Amino acid sequence: MQPLYELTIHELNGLLKKKEIKSVDITKSYIDRIKKIDPVINSYLSIDPERAMDDAKMADTVIEKTSDGDFPELTGIPLSIKDIYLMKDTKTTCASKILENFNSPYDSTVIKKLKENNFVFLGKTNMDEFAMGSSTENSAFKITKNPWDTSRVPGGSSGGSAAGVSAGLCAGSFGTDTGGSIRQPASLCGVVGLKPTYGIISRYGIIAFSSSLDQAGPIAKDVLDCAILLKSVAGYDKNDHTSRKFEIKDYPELVRKAGKSIIKGLKIGFPVEFFSEGLEKDVYKKIMDVKELFKDLGAQTIDISLPDTSYSIAAYYVIATSEASSNLERYDGIRYGYRFIDDKNKTGDLNELFVNSRTKGFGKEVKRRIMLGTFALSAGYYDAYYKKASLVRKLIIKNYKDAFNKVDMIAGPTSPTAAFLIGEKMIDPLSMYLSDIYTISINLAYLPAMSIPVGITGENSSSASKLPVGMQIIAPWLAEDKMLCVAKVIEDTVGFAEKYKPPLHESFFDEGKGRTADMADRSANIK
Amino acid sequence: MEYIDDSFEAVIGLEVHTQLLTRTKMFCSCSNKFGQKPNSLVCPVCLALPGSLPVINEGAVKLAVKAALALNLNINKKSLFARKNYFYPDLPKGYQISQYHDPISSNGFLIININGTDKKIRINRLHIEEDAGKLIHAGDKSYVDLNRAGTPLVEIVSEPDLRSAQEAVSYLKELRDILVYLEVSDGNMEEGSFRCDANVSVRKGGTGKLGTRTEVKNVNSFKFVERAIEYEINRQISAIINGGYVMQETRLFDSKTGKTESMRSKEEAHDYRYFEEPDLPPLILSDEFVENIRNSFSEADLPSVKRKKYIKEYSLTPPDAEVLTQDRKVAYFFEKCIEINKSKGFNINEKQIANWIINDLLFYFRNSAFISKFLKNALKSPHGIDIFKDRFTVISSPPRPNLMYDAENIGELIEAAGPSAYSYLPDIFKVDNRENEKKIITKTIMSPENFLKLILEVEKGSINKNTGKEILGDMLLPAPGKEISKGMLLPYKTVEEIIKKNNLAQVSDEKSIEVLIKDVFEENPKELNDLISGKDKLTGFFIGEVMKKTKGKANPKTVNELLRKYIASYKRTGGN
Structure with missing residues (x-):
């Protein structure tokens, strides 16, 4: 029998329904796996096995009590949570020194909903500090490794979540996506990640990076799991004024029913701007393979243009950093979080307290973005930067509106490259920013999009790295249902999960043997 | 007032911040209350915990909107919230949510x-924003109290149409009256729920161009507003006539010296980096929403309209x-009295009612001996402490949480509160606002009807004016030791009860007064002789002696008449 940690949520739910297993069995399987694998992958910032077992026992009691398996699909399912979600009585650090010892006094809405479903909480996952980054290397605490090649990054900022799902360290996870932070790591780790329409999952209790771009979303082993996770947390929240009232569809049910026939006659747009320079050859090939597949399934593939895509990075970095510079002002060392007090030069100067606490509490990339945003909002520059960026944002929204007048769905690569080496882009922030080039315009346009694995690089070479390639599907506002169904058909047709597995699954780490030492060396070399 | 140089003209604009009388804060559901234990009215939102969002x-x-409509402002159906960014320990988010471009209302006026x-x-304009918390400095430490953080405010910005400190004060008073009447604000300047900054500049009379302005802060009473503006006008004029110039800067008024001091120059001014608040969508108001508010109050509710009515219909003087x-x-209360006076046919002159309220009723509210007695009585009631606890926290500023609320330290507390003690008195008149129908709940400590009955007794001559005023004081006092229900004011006594109990009825019956007059004559034979021999001035002395014997209860008119009758007869009979 397959180990439990390899199963999907819907498979585990099936077994729980049939009472063949208990949540404590699943949870134990994950805890063992975490203990064995995570010291190398570093997907978690904190784990709480005792609490997880308590959650599992509680879930088992609930399952026991309900007849006919009529309990939520997440009941008894062990999940990990990006360390950006507040959860009562857990540390929430946002991978920043400034919140190193911050204990959440309240539950975010997402966590509240998950608790209502009696999920099992495994732990908090690593990320780029304050979700700023595309490799999880900006974490103040640890570097997460890509399970497909531990010398490489898992992507970011939800890198811990994606690596964890990929390595079987959780059944699913919740991340956040401000410019690609769910989709890009999902793509780099060969799992499914979904960024919903802005406003359909409450942001309440999720540490803000850029309020108008941030959106929570699931990372999962397959499309159906993604649908289950999405449904369990979506919905209007009175605590979030930007959340919207909309009809929550039965995503899992729709996905289960989705057959190849739904593709027939669909118009799928492929933006020419997403296939320009910088796109890795193998990634290009894999996306083209899917394009052919769409055709085979009876879809009409149309080359479209999103003419203002080239401005999206600039607009994004002005808007996101501006909002971040303001959102991060609350970390001032006064009420909570890190406070620097220089005992030797105690002057009691207020400004010094602010400046020192923030200088020493924030990491390099966070400070870079705070400075960028502060500059962009400054008197005399507002019109040239923030205001202009807001206009570009409107243009980009119009680009997509025009496109969706012609096509039903848009597809392309999620990331221009497969997973890159640890350290490779840290010296050049711009090249790092470019790894989100295909994802950020979606956030600017408030659209839903997801990444599904569609192939592997270096297939015809024995030496090249075998790394997953993700395809991005972009849908009109609130069309998560259709997007998930299309993704499901592609997933079934490609059969990625059946064909490929990260090498971790091949007992490399059993009994602490294998490549652990080797890999430590390799990452050392990179520095 | 006189300026150093009369050829100058002052140009003044006021920025008024006033807290709104809402039940909860601007962006969270914490209570919006003054004078509570520090940091007891806080939640993740107003503490700016990570992840929290404003609603x-x-x-x-x-x-x-109500305030804006009363101030003749145009309501903007779509308005935007913005962030004003700066660091300060009393500003937990590091930015204040305010409105910048596109406020909720603009272009109004006030007469x-x-x-x-x-x-x-x-x-x-009038726009919505939130208040910051408070810093309390003690020795070398500073404490942050975030109870006030997130309190709803409106900022009302006038055009520079005011030409003197007096005009500024008059504008402020009118504005405050309106806001208080509409129950938008409690208008309390001492507690800081109604605050004002003044933009002041001067120019040679007749020139159209505006001079460089300074912003004067920390003017938290009408008196200070007047003094600060006058000082600032003269400072600017003298700078100019002495060949200098006015710098654009923010200045702080020091109430002790009566001067303004430079706080920060234009160069040092904050760059607030305003931008649209991304956590809040645009505020869209429907026509229906605005119209419902427009219909919820009438012009007649405004103080200026009332004043005009009182002068015209009841012949009151403007003061x-x-x-x-x-x-x-x-x-x-006055209007209710007028109403009852009419319906019960008391026929008391309206002016007389007004005089009683102004000279006698309000006298007690400003009399610290009375307030002290009032509070002592109130505290002797079984739940008195619960009702007045909050008010005492306010009076004792800085708050002393361990303070024992007993009758003993009331005097001290009232002294600390100074002239504002009145505002901590429990409502003598409760106004019921249900269904937009403003009315006095008659079951307060003293009903308008009882008040009128008292006036009637005095008019009838059954008690004299001084006794009447004393009785009024008793009528306003809570009965000590009696149960207080639900914050409701305490059992009251009627005029009849007090008169009866204290045997205060005027002694008008001639027989008993005659007896007293005879007693007085016997006790003062020398004065009587002088009187008979023509020293008429001594009449007053004898009237006084008789009044003394009745403890002031005798009807002076009767005493006077009888006395004169007796003296006349004495004169005739030569003392026999």
């Missing part, structure tokens, strides 16, 4: 009356009308 308080929006002439003062309308509750 607009509809009640605050309603009050803002003020200067020496009998109406003047229109234009109002640029009297002013006093009666200063406090909404007093005005409603």
Whole structure:
């Protein structure tokens, strides 16, 4: 029998329904796996096995009590949570020194909903500090490794979540996506990640990076799991004024029913701007393979243009950093979080307290973005930067509106490259920013999009790295249902999960043997 | 006032911040209350914990629209919230949520009356924002109290249409009256719920160009507003006539010295980096929403309208009308009295009622001996402490949480509160606002009807005026030791009860007065002889002696008549 940690949520739910297993069995399987694998992958910032077992026992009691398996699909399912979600009585650090010892006094809405479903909480996952980054290397605490090649990054900022799902360290996870932070790591780790329409999952209790771009979303082993996770947390929240009232569809049910026939006659747009320079050859090939597949399934593939895509990075970095510079002002060392007090030069100067606490509490990339945003909002520059960026944002929204007048769905690569080496882009922030080039315009346009694995690089070479390639599907506002169904058909047709597995699954780490030492060396070399 | 140089003209604009009387804060559901234990009214939102988000308080929006309509402002159906960014320990988010471009209302005006002439003062805008917390400095430490953080505010910005400190004060008073009457604000300047910054500049009279302005902060009473502006005008004029110039800067008024001091120059001014608040969508108001608010109050509720009515219909003098309308509750009490006076056929002159309220009733509210007695009585009631605890925390500033609320330290507390003690008195008149129908709940400590009965007794001559005033004091006092129910004021006594109990009825019956007069004559034979021999001045002495014997209860008119009768007969009979 397959180990439990390899199963999907819907498979585990099936077994729980049939009472063949208990949540404590699943949870134990994950805890063992975490203990064995995570010291190398570093997907978690904190784990709480005792609490997880308590959650599992509680879930088992609930399952026991309900007849006919009529309990939520997440009941008894062990999940990990990006360390950006507040959860009562857990540390929430946002991978920043400034919140190193911050204990959440309240539950975010997402966590509240998950608790209502009696999920099992495994732990908090690593990320780029304050979700700023595309490799999880900006974490103040640890570097997460890509399970497909531990010398490489898992992507970011939800890198811990994606690596964890990929390595079987959780059944699913919740991340956040401000410019690609769910989709890009999902793509780099060969799992499914979904960024919903802005406003359909409450942001309440999720540490803000850029309020108008941030959106929570699931990372999962397959499309159906993604649908289950999405449904369990979506919905209007009175605590979030930007959340919207909309009809929550039965995503899992729709996905289960989705057959190849739904593709027939669909118009799928492929933006020419997403296939320009910088796109890795193998990634290009894999996306083209899917394009052919769409055709085979009876879809009409149309080359479209999103003419203002080239401005999206600039607009994004002005808007996101501006909002971040303001959102991060609350970390001032006064009420909570890190406070620097220089005992030797105690002057009691207020400004010094602010400046020192923030200088020493924030990491390099966070400070870079705070400075960028502060500059962009400054008197005399507002019109040239923030205001202009807001206009570009409107243009980009119009680009997509025009496109969706012609096509039903848009597809392309999620990331221009497969997973890159640890350290490779840290010296050049711009090249790092470019790894989100295909994802950020979606956030600017408030659209839903997801990444599904569609192939592997270096297939015809024995030496090249075998790394997953993700395809991005972009849908009109609130069309998560259709997007998930299309993704499901592609997933079934490609059969990625059946064909490929990260090498971790091949007992490399059993009994602490294998490549652990080797890999430590390799990452050392990179520095 | 006189300026150093009369050829100059002052140009003044006021920025007024006032807290809104909402139940909860602007962006969270914490209680909006003054004088509570520090940091007891806080939640993740107003503490700015990571992940928390603001939610607009509809009640605050309603009050803002109400104020805007009363100030003749245009309501903008779509308005935007913005962040004003700066670091300070009392500002937990590191930014204040305010409105910058696209406020909720703009372009209004207010009519003020200067020496009998109406003047229109234009109002640029009224917008919604939130208050910051408070810093309390003690020794070398500073403490942060975030109870006030997130309190709803409106900022009302006038155009520079004011030309003197007096005009500025008159604008402020009118504005405050309106806001208090509409129950938008409690208008309390001492507690800081109604605050003002003044933009002042001067120019040679007749020139159209504006001079460089300074912003004067920390003017938290009408008196200070006047003094600060006058000082600033003269400072600017003297700078100019001495060949200098006025720098654009923010200045702080020091109430001790009566001077303004430079706080920060234009160069040092904050760059607030305003931008649209991304956590809040645009605020869209429907026509229906605005119209419902427009219909919820009438012009007749405004103090200026009431004043005009009092002068015209009840022949009150303008100063009297002013006093009666200063406090909404007093005005409603007066109106209720007028109403009952008519319906019960008491036929007391309206002016007389006004005089009783102004000279006698309000006398007690400003009399610290009375307030002290009032509070002592109240505290002796079984639940008195619960009701007045909050008020005492306020009075003892800085708050002393361990303070024992007993009758012993009341005096100390009242002293600490100074002239504002009155505002901590429990409502003598409760105004019921249900269903937009403003009315005095008659079951307060003293009903308007009882008040009128007292006036009637004095008019009838059954008690004299002084006794009447004393009785009024008793009528206003809570009965010690009696149960207080639900914050409701305490059992009251009727005029009849007090008169009966204290045997205060005027002694008018001639027989007993005659007996007393004879007693007095016997006790003072020398004075009597002098009187008979023509020293008429001594009549007053004898009247006084008789009054003394009746403890003031004798009807002076009767005493006077009888005395004169007796003296006349003595003169005739030569003392026999």
